[in-house]
Amino acid sequence: MTATLTERYIDATVRSLRPQLQDDVREELATSIADAVEARVEQGEPAEDAERAVLNGLGDPGVLAAGYADRPLFLIGPRYFMTWWRLLKLLLWIVPLSVMAAVALGLAISNAPSGQIIGSAVGVGISVIVHLCFWVTLVFFVLERVGTDPVPTWTVDQLPEPRENSASLSTLVGSLVFLGASIAAVLWDRFRGFVFVDGDIIPVLHPGLWPVWMLIFLVIVLAEGGVALAVFRQRRWTAVTASVNTLLAVVFATVTVWLLSTGQLINPELLATIAQHGGEDFHYADLQSADEGGIFRILAVLLGAGIIAACAWDAVDGWRQTRRSAAGRVTG
Template sequence: MTATLADRYVAATIRTLPPGLQAEVRDELDASIADAVAARVAQGEPAADAERAVLTDLGDPDVLAAGYADRPLHLIGPKYYLMWWRLLKLLLAIVPACAAVGVAIAGMVADDPVGTIIGEVVVVIISTIVHVAFWTTVVFAVLERTGADTGMRWSVDSLPEPQESGASRSDLIGSLVVLGIFAAVLLWDRFIGLVLIGDSGVDVGVGLGAQTAVLSVLDPQLWPWWIGAALVIIGVEAAIAIAVFVRRGWTPVLAVVNTVTAVVFAAAALYLVVAGRLLNPAFVDATLGRDDVPDEVGRILAIILAVVIVGVATWDIIDSWLKVRRARGAGTSRIAG
C-alpha cells in the first residue's frame, strides 16, 4: 500500500521525537490534517490539492517536530546572545593581540628572519581568532542546550559610565602634567642623570660615595637634535590636548595630526633602538656589560623596548580615533535630541 502525503508527513515529523511522545503526536497530527483536508474538500477543492495545501501550510516537519519537543533551532538564542557577543568582542580585542606580540618577541629573540616572524604572526592571529570564536561559541551553545543558569542578571548598577571624549578640563590637565613630567625627565636625564652607578653596578642608595657616579640613561650624543626633536613632539602633543579642549572633543584633523606625531616618534625611537644609539653606552656597560650578565640580555631588552614603543604609539593612535567616533556619536545624539 502506497503511503499518502499525509502519512509521509506525519512519519517525517515524529521520527526525531522521543518514543514516548511519538504516538501522541501521530494521533494529533492525523486528526488535525484530516479535519483541515475535509474542510477544504467541503468547499469544493479536490482532495489531492487540499491535502497538499494543508501540508504546505504546516511547513517543514523538522521545524514542527522541534516545536513539539521544545527543542531550539538556533545555535545561541536571545537568552545568551548578548552575553556571548560581549565576551567574544572582549576576547577578540585582547587574545589575538597578546598572542601576536608573544610570537613576535619569541621570533626576534630567536633571531628569525623578518619574513618568518611576519608569517608566524599572521598565522597565529588567524588561528587565535578561529579558536577564540569557535570555543566561545561552543561553550554558549552548550549552555543554550542545557538551559544552564550563568547567574548573571542585568541591573541598573551594570549601566556603563559615559565614555570620555578627551575634552574635559581634567583630561587637559592630566595630559599636560604627564607631558610636562616626560619633558622634565628628558632634561633631568641629560643634564643631571637619573641613575646612580657604584662599583657593583646600579646603586639604589641615596648617598653618593667616592666610587659612585650619576649617569644618564639616554645617550648624551642625542643632545641637542634628537632630544630637541622629542621636546618638539611633546609640544605638539600638548598643543593637540589644548585644541581638543578648546574644540570640546576630538576631530578627524586632530586625530590625523596625532597619528602622524605618534608614527614619527615611534619611527625615530625604533631607529635609535635598532642602531644602538638610544641608551648611554656608559650606562649599558655599567648594568649589562658586566661578566655576570649574558650579552643576550641586552638584545632581549632592546626587543622588549621596541615592542613597548610600538605598543604605546599604536594605542595612542587607536585611542584618538575611538574618541573621534565617540565625539561624533555624542554630536549626533545632541542633534537628534
C-alpha cells in the same frame, strides 16, 4: 554631577544606535519613562522605587536598542545573544593581540628574521581569531538548545558607569603634566644626571642625540600638547585630531625603535659601566644568552616592544574617543 538611573539607562540604550537616531530615541525614551514613573508615583509608590521598577521592566538596554535599530538577534537567539556578543567582543580585543605580541616578542628575542616574525605573528593571530569565534559561538549554540539554567535577569544595577569626558580639564592637565615631565626628565638626564659613577654623571640617553634628535623629540612633544589643547577647545575628539595623534605616535615609535636598534638611543658608556659592575654573574648570563644577542639585546627588544605597544595604544585610544564623540557617547 552624578547621572540618574534614567540618564544612564538612556545613554546605554542609544550609544549603539546610528547618530541620526539617537536624539529621537533619547527624547522618546525620556518621555515614556517619565510618564510611567509619574503614573506609579500617583499610585503612592516612592519615586526611586518607581524609577527602578520602570527601568527593570524595560529590560536590557542592548536588547531595546536592537528593537529601535531593527536589528534581528538571530545568530544565537535573543535569550543569549547579548551575553555572547559582549563576551566575544571582549575576547577579540584582548586575546589575539596578546598572543600575537607574545609570539613576535619571543621570535624577536631569538633573533629571528623580520619576515618570519611578521608572518608568524599574523598567522597565529588569524588562527586565534577563528578559534575564538568558533568555540565561543559553539558554547552558546549548545547552551541555547540544551541549557536548563535560566539566563540571569537584567537589572539597572548592571548599567555601566558614565564614561569620563576625554575633553575634560583634568584630562588636559594630566596630558600636559605628563608631556612636561617627559621634557624635564630628558633635560635632567642631560644636565643633572640620574646615574653617577665615582662622582661623574653618566647620561642614560646617548649624548649624540643632542641637538638634532632631541629637537625632533621636542617638536613631537609640543605637537602632542597641541593635540591635547585642540581636543579640549573643541570639547571632543575629531578625525583630524585623531589622525595627527596617530601620525605623531607612528613617528615617535619609528624614530625611537630605529635609534634603539642602531645603538644610538642608550648611552654606550652606561652599558659598559653596567657590564663592568655586573661581575661574573652578569658575564655568565650574557654568555648564556649569546644566541639571542646577549642580555643587552634582549633588553633592547623588550624596551622596543614596550615603546611600540604604548604608541599603538595612544593611537587606538584617539580613534576610540573620536568614534564615541561622533556617536554622541561622551557624557559630561
